[in-house]
Amino acid sequence: MSMHLLRMLLLLYTAAVTFTGAIAAASTNPLQVELPETVKKQGEFFTVRVSGTSSKPALWFMERSYSMFRQPDSSWRAMVPVENLTKPGSYALRIKTENSEQKVPVQVKANNRKIQYIKLDPSKQGLKATETEKLRVKTALQTESPEKLYTGAFLRPSPGRTSSLFGLKRSYNGAPVESYHKGIDISAPLGTPVKSTAKGRIVLCGTVNEGFRVHGNTVVIDHGQGLTTIYMHLHAITVKEWQNVEKGEVIGTVGHTGISTAPHLHWGTYLYGTSVDPQLFEGKTY
Numbered sequence: 001m002s003m004h005l006l007r008m009l010l011l012l013y014t015a016a017v018t019f020t021g022a023i024a025a026a027s028t029n030p031l032q033v034e035l036p037e038t039v040k041k042q043g044e045f046f047t048v049r050v051s052g053t054s055s056k057p058a059l060w061f062m063e064r065s066y067s068m069f070r071q072p073d074s075s076w077r078a079m080v081p082v083e084n085l086t087k088p089g090s091y092a093l094r095i096k097t098e099n100s101e102q103k104v105p106v107q108v109k110a111n112n113r114k115i116q117y118i119k120l121d122p123s124k125q126g127l128k129a130t131e132t133e134k135l136r137v138k139t140a141l142q143t144e145s146p147e148k149l150y151t152g153a154f155l156r157p158s159p160g161r162t163s164s165l166f167g168l169k170r171s172y173n174g175a176p177v178e179s180y181h182k183g184i185d186i187s188a189p190l191g192t193p194v195k196s197t198a199k200g201r202i203v204l205c206g207t208v209n210e211g212f213r214v215h216g217n218t219v220v221i222d223h224g225q226g227l228t229t230i231y232m233h234l235h236a237i238t239v240k241e242w243q244n245v246e247k248g249e250v251i252g253t254v255g256h257t258g259i260s261t262a263p264h265l266h267w268g269t270y271l272y273g274t275s276v277d278p279q280l281f282e283g284k285t286y
């Protein structure tokens, strides 16, 4: 056999293999998993997108399952939160459909947020959240409605400087650390209008009179697909539960209700009921 003929045969053989491969791939409709960033810090989130399947994929991260939501381009998406107290290290996101399963390795890094020592006014010392506020806030923040209501960049809900960051561990009047700061504090004068960061639906209006001793007057907005936001320590609430709000619509005013040392807005952003850093949303589009 001449070298020329051998080369021709090899070429044909390679072409045939490639062709068969392409056919096989097309007929099994392979799952495409997109995870643009596989390293995140505590208090951030992974964006996972799956395409190539018409049925809803199942998704797990750290033994917990997360709903994936259908996007206009017919892909499936989830923004998976990394809880602020997650131990730094290697983990995997597991994605499963009827006929395939993929494990994507990811890494969680420490965010090194410090301990914040807070002195409270003696009249507000020892105040514990009531069962009413705990249950109503938790339930509202876990809202997962399938329609994505938010579009475009998220707004900062109030003008003013950020007086406290997300994720700081907290000690009240020298007591041991039991919690961390699940949002950012925006310092602003009493009565400053508070606006919805994005389009959504009001799922909670809670007041001091109803037992919101720690949170103060509180609003929670559901933005769809597992994203909710909370606005705490409000002076006035100017919306009603279950009404729709547009991005930038006034929902209340900055106040000093609940556990609060001075007039400020506590703004929290939650994915599937887990708090993530609001700074990841302000001015950003998802």
Ligand SMILES: [Zn+2]
Pocket: 164, 181, 183, 184, 185, 265, 266, 267
């Ligand atoms: Zn706060």
